[in-house]
Amino acid sequence: MAEVILKPTGNFNLTVEGEVITPDNFAGKNAQEIGQLLVWQGPQEYPLSNYFEVKGDGAASAEKTSIIIDGDVTRVKRIGEGMTAGRILVKGSTGMHVGADMKGGEIIVEGDTDSWPGMEMKGGLLHIKGNTKDHVGSAYRGSWNGMTGGRIVIDGDAINQVGGGISGGEIIIGGNVKHFCGIRINGGLIVVKGNATRAVGAEMTGGTIVVGGTIERFTPGFELAEVESDLKFNDIECFGEYKKFTGDYAIPQKGKGTLYVSCTNNECL
Amino acid sequence: MVYKNIICPVCGGSCDDIQVELKEGSIDVQNACKMGNAKFQEIVSHHRILKPTIRENGKVKDVSWEESLDRAAEILVNAKRPLFFLGSETSCEAQEVGMHIAEYLGGVADSNATICHGPTVMGIQESGMVGATAGQAKNRADMIVYWGVNALESMPRHMSKYGVFPRGYWTKRGRFDRKLVTVDPRVTPTATASDLHMQLNPNTDYELLSALFTILNGKEPHPSVEDITGIPLSVMKQTVEMMKESNFVAIYVGLGVSSSYGKHRNIEIALNFVKEMNNYTKCNIGALRGHCNVAGFNQLASYLYGYPFGVDFMKGYPRYNPGETTTVDLLREKDVDAAFVMSADLVNHIPADCAKYLAEIPMVCVDIAPCPTTTASDVVLPGVIDAMECDGTFYRLDNVPIHFEPFTDSPFSETKSNEETLKMLFEKIKAKKEA
Numbered sequence: 007m008a009e010v011i012l013k014p015t016g017n018f019n020l021t022v023e024g025e026v027i028t029p030d031n032f033a034g035k036n037a038q039e040i041g042q043l044l045v046w047q048g049p050q051e052y053p054l055s056n057y058f059e060v061k062g063d064g065a066a067s068a069e070k071t072s073i074i075i076d077g078d079v080t081r082v083k084r085i086g087e088g089m090t091a092g093r094i095l096v097k098g099s100t101g102m103h104v105g106a107d108m109k110g111g112e113i114i115v116e117g118d119t120d121s122w123p124g125m126e127m128k129g130g131l132l133h134i135k136g137n138t139k140d141h142v143g144s145a146y147r148g149s150w151n152g153m154t155g156g157r158i159v160i161d162g163d164a165i166n167q168v169g170g171g172i173s174g175g176e177i178i179i180g181g182n183v184k185h186f187c188g189i190r191i192n193g194g195l196i197v198v199k200g201n202a203t204r205a206v207g208a209e210m211t212g213g214t215i216v217v218g219g220t221i222e223r224f225t226p227g228f229e230l231a232e233v234e235s236d237l238k239f240n241d242i243e244c245f246g247e248y249k250k251f252t253g254d255y256a257i258p259q260k261g262k263g264t265l266y267v268s269c270t271n272n273e274c275l
Numbered sequence: 276m277v278y279k280n281i282i283c284p285v286c287g288g289s290c291d292d293i294q295v296e297l298k299e300g301s302i303d304v305q306n307a308c309k310m311g312n313a314k315f316q317e318i319v320s321h322h323r324i325l326k327p328t329i330r331e332n333g334k335v336k337d338v339s340w341e342e343s344l345d346r347a348a349e350i351l352v353n354a355k356r357p358l359f360f361l362g363s364e365t366s367c368e369a370q371e372v373g374m375h376i377a378e379y380l381g382g383v384a385d386s387n388a389t390i391c392h393g394p395t396v397m398g399i400q401e402s403g404m405v406g407a408t409a410g411q412a413k414n415r416a417d418m419i420v421y422w423g424v425n426a427l428e429s430m431p432r433h434m435s436k437y438g439v440f441p442r443g444y445w446t447k448r449g450r451f452d453r454k455l456v457t458v459d460p461r462v463t464p465t466a467t468a469s470d471l472h473m474q475l476n477p478n479t480d481y482e483l484l485s486a487l488f489t490i491l492n493g494k495e496p497h498p499s500v501e502d503i504t505g506i507p508l509s510v511m512k513q514t515v516e517m518m519k520e521s522n523f524v525a526i527y528v529g530l531g532v533s534s535s536y537g538k539h540r541n542i543e544i545a546l547n548f549v550k551e552m553n554n555y556t557k558c559n560i561g562a563l564r565g566h567c568n569v570a571g572f573n574q575l576a577s578y579l580y581g582y583p584f585g586v587d588f589m590k591g592y593p594r595y596n597p598g599e600t601t602t603v604d605l606l607r608e609k610d611v612d613a614a615f616v617m618s619a620d621l622v623n624h625i626p627a628d629c630a631k632y633l634a635e636i637p638m639v640c641v642d643i644a645p646c647p648t649t650t651a652s653d654v655v656l657p658g659v660i661d662a663m664e665c666d667g668t669f670y671r672l673d674n675v676p677i678h679f680e681p682f683t684d685s686p687f688s689e690t691k692s693n694e695e696t697l698k699m700l701f702e703k704i705k706a707k708k709e710a
Contacts, residue, residue, distance in 0.1 A: 020356055021610050023589075048356035049381025049589050102599060121598060128586055140598070148400045148594060167540075186540055205537070209544070223479075223503045226486040226496035256488040256544070258551055275499065 007072045007093070008065035010040060018081035022047045022057055025084040029071035029092025029111060032064035034220065042062065050128040053111060057082075068092040068111070075100075078117065086113045090128070105132040108156065118162070127175065129156040139161035143177050144170030153177070169196045172213065178242065188215045191263070195239055201271075210254050210263035214243050218273040227256035229263055230275075237266060249275060282679035283311040284364060284662040286430050287564030287672035297683055308374045308431035317660060318683070322557055323645050324657045325686060326455040339676075340656075340689040340699075347615075347639040348703035354613030354637070357382040360602055362619025363569035365641075365658070365665025365693045367676075370572050372697035373617060374579060374706060378588045383611065386572035387565065388584040389601045390624055394533040395562045396573050396583045397597060398542025407525065407559040409436075409673045411632035414705050415557070416525035418454045418518060422545070423480060423531020424563050425463035430672075433563060436463070438527065445522075454517060459484070459531060473514070476575065479504040483511070484544045490515045524558040533562070564672040567662070571670035606632050616640040618658060622647040640694055647699065656700075658693055659685045665692035 010032050023046040032040050040063075041055030048252050054060065064071045068091040076097035079085065085104045086094045091111045096104075099117030106125040115123075120138035124143040142164050143153035152171035163181035170186070173193035182200035189205065192212040201219035216237060228251040237244040248266040255261045267275060281293040294305035295315060304315045317323065327343030328335050335538040338346075351357050359382055361373040370386070377384035388396055412419075419438050426433045434440055439455055457469040458480075466472040475483050483504045486496035490512055501508055518524050526549060532541045545560060552558040564570050573583040580586050582595035585602070596602055602621070605611045606629035613636055614621075622630045623646060634651040642649050643658040659665050662679040664686070669677045690696045 019609075020612065021608065046590060049591070050355070147397065185536060189540060205485075205540070206486065208481070208540070209547075223482060224497055224499045226500040226503075227480055227489040227494070228497055229494070254485075255492055255494040256485040257547075258492050275497075 007070050009074055010064055010127070011061040011074045011076055012039070012054075012080075013061070014075070014077045014079055015057060015059050017047075017052075017057050020048050021081045021083055023084050024054075024079075024082040025087040025140050026054065027073060027075075027082075027085045027094070028087065028089035029064070029068040029073060029094070030088075030090055032073060033068045033071045033092070034064060034066055036063040037061060061103045080120070083120075085112075085120075087189065089113075099136065104134075105130075105158075108132060120238070121165075122152060123160075124156070124158045126151065127153045127156045127158065129175075131157050131159070133159045133161075135161045135179065138164050140164075140166045141170060142168045142179075143172055143175065144168070145172075150190075152191070168198070172196070176239075176242065182219065187217075191215070195242070197239075197242060197244060207254060207263055207265045209257050210265070211257055211260040212262045214239070214264045214266070216248065216266040218244060218246075218268050218271070221267060221275070224253060224272075224275055225256075225265075227261075228253035229255065229261075234266070235268065246270060278378055278682035280569075282662045282669065282677055283307055283314070283565070284660065284669070284679075285314045287566060287569060288430050288432055289567050289669050289671040289677050290432055290436065291677060295682055310431065315663070317643060318663050320644065323334060323686075324645065324649065324655060325642060327415045327657060328655045330653045340503070340687075343654055343656055344700055344703050347656065347700055348707050350613055350637040350639055351376070351380060351382075351615060351700075352704055352707045354380075354382075354611075356465045356611050357609040357613040357615060358602060358605055359384045359574060360614065360616045360619060360621050361386050362617050363387040363566035363572055364661070365618040366661045366665075366669065366679075367568065367571040367575050368667045369617065369661075369693035369697055370568075370575055371579070372701060373615070374576065374586070376615075376697065376701050377586070378580075378593075379701070379704065380708075381387045381591065383588065383600055383602075383605060384576065384580075384586045385600075385602045386576075386584055387569045387619055388573055389597070390603065391530065391565050391569060392533055392562050393584055393597060393601070394538040395528065395542050397539035398533070398546055400583070401539065401543045402546045403506050403550070403665055404546050405553060405559045406561055406673065408675055409561075409671065411448075411526040412523075412561075413437045413441050415445050415523040416443075417446060417452055418456070418521035418524045419688065420456045420458065420524065420526040421465055421469070422458040422526060423496075423533075423535065424527060424529020425459065425461070425465045426527065426529075426563060427464040427468065429529065429565075430563050433527075434468075438525070439468075454521065456514065456517070471510075471514070471517075473506050473510065476503070476505040480532050480535055481537040481544060482543045484541065484548055486511055487515055488544060488548045488551065491548065503545065510676050518552060518558065518576065519555040520557055524552065524556060526558070527562040527563050528560060529563050530565075561673055568669040568671060570674050571668065571676075574674060574676075603629050612636055614638045616642075616648055616652070617697075618642065618661075619649045620646040622651050641696060656696055657687060659690060659696070661693065665694075667692065 044051040083101040102120040121139040145152035154174040204223035249271040283290040296303040359377040580593040587600035640652040
């Protein structure tokens, strides 16, 4: 695999929109050509070399191109947006929209990310080893469809509206979430290993949510169906006993969503 | 001379029945509430800003209009990404010019909704809205719900003009023909005047709405909702029945819904609930907006650029993402480097960190009276008071456009209105940018 190393050098006084940073765009280009790719900062476009030192050439195809961002890029948004193949490794934290609309390939972020990672993602793997903020894999404002395929893995915590409107794919959160996890989903799978604050599965009309920790405030429109133990969704396993709820009955004539809640951590439900 | 049917330029009620008599050094105001009266007194106030000022080497000095506009244009043209905060106490006409300047410079245009009913507007975008004009509600509504709003104090004439007390065509006995329900964690004067006060726990609006919706769908809500919201299930069921039995339910939401945890999701489920309630009876929902023309910016921005607020022109076409392209977020992320603030005391109404950054970057403001924003500004352009000194358009709380006529003239020979001030500024900006 050909490695292109981007080392951030500065000039990030305003945030930079780095949607050109994808293996698709880097493939078939040498280091100098990659440095000449344009990115938006405010209403102006500047070459990538204004912000990064570029080392290494791209391979002939996106599949064989690997991008390594060697440092924190919290002021760079949209890294890997719409990528179809290849690999991006960020050895730090990123700004908003990392892996948005991603269709294939792999992004690994070793630090944290800002909101909207994997927005409306269609395929591939997005692995965030730190924490993230809001709207993981969710639908854009006013849109009804979030993530439709692929997998997002967050090792740390996420905040609000995880997986808003997803209809496919898998989101696995190692830590905790806060409000409206799985709001309005109609398919796919969300697994939260930690706790959730409130409104889990609100307005869901399909799909599956598993909460391994405690839900502080349960969503009113759910009905207890049965108790199941040791859940298995392909390669994702959730051990222990789970209460299975169906809902959300606040949404008329539906209630095809499934919410599994850990028995041991939610005795009062 | 007494002027009648003057529009009040204060809250979203945009009252259209104010009578004023302008005398030498004083003004008599009839029909306005306390807030309205105070604003009308501004016209004879001794602290009115009457001269443009600029700050040079830390000192503020009076300058000519020409010089102040030059300096303002220079600040905005030299900025990489300016923020245009087009406040809501001015006309749509002035806001329109502001938005065009933002588009021309590739900046961001935003307005008061971003720190106020923005989530309401976002909720409407998610699920659509069953609305009605204030007159419809006045003539037909026999059940009124104030949710998360203390109408008696925040929009003092709403209850008497549209909501609760007026005698409408089908509500001839006024208050006696209406049931009044308030949903509020606090015991407000509005709640005290209500037939039913649902005193829910703070930040549990979503759970309560979701439970009401579940009941409406013929299901039993999960029993934990009683503890979460603090409202017994029997009261929830009674409320849904009351609504179903009414002929016309008018729900008014305030910032208690749209700015408590859940934000636009609270509004979204409220709107969906109202939609479903229309299977049983006529039901509509509206927001009690804060300023006289706060709805105007949303209407205008949606009409001109497709998005209601937080419109980012960075790439030459409008983009919108609250949390990314909205005032507070841009300032928190230090993602703008100059600001233009019109008819809004922005510094006073945003988080301290954002206000601090705003004071650090070059700022131009248009205002009528001294406030923290004028103090932090590098250029202050005196404002003309809309609905008193110039004509124009406001959008009322129910999104009805109201044309207003002045009863006196602008005190400045250089400009007739904020619209004209902005047009002069735009000319200077174009000249500098193209030079």
